[in-house]
Amino acid sequence: MTRGRPGAVTLTDVAKAANVHVSTASRALDPAMSFRISAATVDRVTAAAARLGYMPDMIAQGLKRGTTTMVGVIVPDLANPFFGPLIRALSEQLERRGFVTLVAETLEDHDRFERTLNHLLGRRVNAAVTTAARASDRDLLRRFAERIPSCVLAVRNIAGSGLPYVIQDDRQGGELAAGHLTELGHDVLAQLHGPSDTATFTERGEGFRRTVGAAGRVEVSVGEYAEGLTLSEGKRLMALTLDRNEANPPTAVFAHADLLAIGAIEEIDRRGLRCPQDISVIGYDDAPLVGHIQPPLSTIALPGGEIGRRAGEIILQLIDDPAAQPDSVSLPAQLIVRSSTAPYDRDGARRDRTA
Amino acid sequence: MTRGRPGAVTLTDVAKAANVHVSTASRALDPAMSFRISAATVDRVTAAAARLGYMPDMIAQGLKRGTTTMVGVIVPDLANPFFGPLIRALSEQLERRGFVTLVAETLEDHDRFERTLNHLLGRRVNAAVTTAARASDRDLLRRFAERIPSCVLAVRNIAGSGLPYVIQDDRQGGELAAGHLTELGHDVLAQLHGPSDTATFTERGEGFRRTVGAAGRVEVSVGEYAEGLTLSEGKRLMALTLDRNEANPPTAVFAHADLLAIGAIEEIDRRGLRCPQDISVIGYDDAPLVGHIQPPLSTIALPGGEIGRRAGEIILQLIDDPAAQPDSVSLPAQLIVRSSTAPYDRDGARRDRTA
DNA sequence: CTCATGTTGCCAAACGTTTGCACGCTCCGG
DNA sequence: CCGGAGCGTGCAAACGTTTGGCAACATGAG
Incomplete structure (x- = not known):
């Protein structure tokens, strides 16, 4: 038995209401697929979805598609005001494409860093940016990077990690x-x-x-x-x-x-x-x-904002083309x-x- | 076809390696279920899981269990240093129980608030705490609260929302x-x-x-x-x-x-x-x-930290017992x-x- | 009238888990 | 020796989606 949210309207409900098969409904609602469906049907389904207040279950979608549209961001310390603007710029950049941001804190602690990484891994985030990596985290980070489609290092680079970075000189x-x-x-x-x-x-x-x-x-x-x-x-x-x-x-x-x-x-x-x-x-x-x-x-x-923004760009680039070799950036320092x-x-x- | 992460080891792999059925493996790995499984089998499965580096897929788990162990936190402005300590205390409180924190920003914008809420809804978060609600968001918030198991208002209360709150006087x-x-x-x-x-x-x-x-x-x-x-x-x-x-x-x-x-x-x-x-x-x-x-x-x-901590407590209480009527708190102000x-x-x- | 062609929508499998149920085994008392 | 209890495990369905394949139907050309 499931503890599903009561009142959650599923795609099946929409399909039923529009008198089509659930797969048809799925396609009708997906802009990238709806070209296979007649305009009339699309309208009918869209209307039904709107009427019922349908909201796709990102969890199910994530399971099926293998993409969760979540990106993790790891900072050393949330109480440090420096990171506010960075996180904001990053998530603003990503939100535009429907990604949502998971933040975690390491407090400069290696174990905590590892736990966080595992958490993100288990949650199948599509990408991660970390501003908290330390040299001793290198191997960890490498194992991690193999399993996360796109990772970028911000603020703190790790030599030999092979990951793209956005840092300052x-x-x-x-x-x-x-x-x-x-x-x-x-x-x-x-x-x-x-x-x-x-x-x-x-x-x-x-x-x-x-x-x-x-x-x-x-x-x-x-x-x-x-x-x-x-x-x-x-x-x-x-x-x-x-x-x-x-x-x-x-x-x-x-x-x-x-x-x-x-x-x-x-x-x-x-x-x-x-x-x-x-x-x-x-x-x-x-x-x-x-x-x-x-x-x-x-x-x-x-410039935290700038770094967040650039990191976001790299993430997006990597998501669009996982084989891309994005340019790392090293911003000039300013007194x-x-x-x-x-x-x-x-x-x-x-x-x-x-x- | 799925775009599943290459090299992701699934429960099925573990089960195969331990020569048991996947359901047995599932139970063996779940502390709450493993009492039904013989100690020997549990050991074998645990060993196999460790050997393969198995990491449960929280997405699949979330789909099945109807719980995603995610909680959303909505703040008006990430660049305001006040919220750092609040988010930290909250996520620290929740992390202990395996929950992860999703942060979003509204910039005091109603539409953005609504989009954010919908996002959280679609992602099936188990709980949400918002510090950004405004009176005009009340109805929105009510509809929202019906579909999120536990919601709490922090810093900003909304009269008539019926939600528990942690505010200051x-x-x-x-x-x-x-x-x-x-x-x-x-x-x-x-x-x-x-x-x-x-x-x-x-x-x-x-x-x-x-x-x-x-x-x-x-x-x-x-x-x-x-x-x-x-x-x-x-x-x-x-x-x-x-x-x-x-x-x-x-x-x-x-x-x-x-x-x-x-x-x-x-x-x-x-x-x-x-x-x-x-x-x-x-x-x-x-x-x-x-x-x-x-x-x-x-x-x-x-006291941002205190508010975050108390909000976390209420969330957990509500998660343990959805029918609970947690006490709202109003902290005294201090000059x-x-x-x-x-x-x-x-x-x-x-x-x-x-x- | 037939057949190739194109459109539209349905079927069912799959993603990785969890869990109710049932099966088979061992053990023990009658 | 039988029957039930109790334990450990396997089976399969389900969670809500997506998507390859195919069936059904219409259209138009030969």
Whole structure:
């Protein structure tokens, strides 16, 4: 016995009402098939369907057609405002073609990532885009990609996965951040590093480190990574950075995410220091609202909407032609200077230190 | 012919590998049914399933069982950071029981809301929670609720829908805002009103208006509503409020959402006025980060996470027992005073006005 | 009048599961 | 030794669709 929704009107009901066979009804309602059916019949069926309020059962349809018109999107953290615009752009893009979006969160946890992937697999999604992949997920991802018609990586690329991606040039982002800070005259800098094991962040880190080195400045490091892109991790890392470098404190820090940056500023405030006068902080993402925080955050713009949109395009392209080899895209990074970064004030700093 | 995923291993494959009938395999793998099957067989089937990497097809399962273990969640605007924590709490709650979350966005648009509902209906979701319902959606919602086993309204209640809800006492929220502002000595106040036709906002408006009236203060109104909870709408409404009340400008405004408040502050800045010295602004939601903006936003806390969690609980309760009459909940509002509201400075204001 | 041709709609199988029913076996008491 | 109980398993129908194949019928040409 089935627990079918009471009152659910099925195609059979429509067919009966229109006095045709269910298969005829099916074809009449399918624009791609209705050419085989006489106009009169099509009208009759359409009318009956409308009258009864027929609504195709996507589940049955999915079973038969092998396509569920669902796409999964995996993000690390739904509470990070950066992902809102990304998800929106993506689902807007897909909705136009009748696809619906399944969102899931990993919280940077490998097991959780795997569970999520399995979930999507079991639900036979037609496509998936993940913004949460880490290097250790590579094999997982490959097995996964074999069984999902189209997968794309967004924001975070995984080398050797063979999957198309839509990312930003993270190295360039790191370089931009470093360039900005060194131009402001900062001599000792630090990074608040995003989760290890993720190309996105190692690239940012690399780009930054090299540029700082090339400029003859010094980077102090605590060798710790954020475990998530959250305020509290930002505070923690900032505290660590300050505590472990009392002898030679950095005057500028590059946080790999806006949320980390804001947490860092909070910690700076808590210690009675000021941003940007005592310490400049630059973030990454240009998430919504960060231009309004105190102080308005300088950051590297990572255009979530654009990324979502492009990822959607690739998905669609792949769905139309599974054999297509879509071009991956790497967007240029863009520096946004606001007020959380300021020139290094040698005298001001000295004054504070001796006060 | 089917376009089934290549390499998808089905229950039939498992059964074959374990030398049992497919029905036996099905039972062996279902904890609720496996008591009818001998331990040896269960082991054999489980082993085979593991070996082959079997993964049940939720689509087929959904078709047969009439349950898809999907729940839809409808929000007005994914770019509003308020909803992140809500969605997270909800999906965390549901994930534990194997449900997966479908998110959709309405952008405050009735047609879009209807399309979304139909989508969810067609996909046979087991439950839905909407945070985007408006009064004009009531009938739609009722028809919908008849066909979805469990529906709950979150954040926004719809009178007469008969659906359980998880909201906040919005009237009290409005009262709190008004109380705070009048206590600070403001004599002429204004509201930046959320979308019309939505109880949530009319309640907030009512609560505010009455309290202001009871305190003998005056509320100037532009009779316009925000069309969405966005920065730009906040700017627009604030500009309107200032332009139309040049003779008697408000010194304090109550925005029905943090995003509106931030937009308002932006407009205030743009005009060379200062918040809170010239105009106090209080928001609503206590969305992530608003405590960090400039100036730190006073607001009424609307606990998204808590609401999501409670909505999840109700959903689960309803799923376990469709006849249950779950208790709706109305959370108390809480005033969060930060720095965007300040005492009315008669002299300062007069000085500015005559300057 | 017949036959090729084309149109229209019906039949039935299939997608991968679940589940009521019945079958066959073992065991045990009478 | 028979009969029923009880257990484990297999059979087949069903969930709501889609679709290849075919039957039925009409049309027009030879």
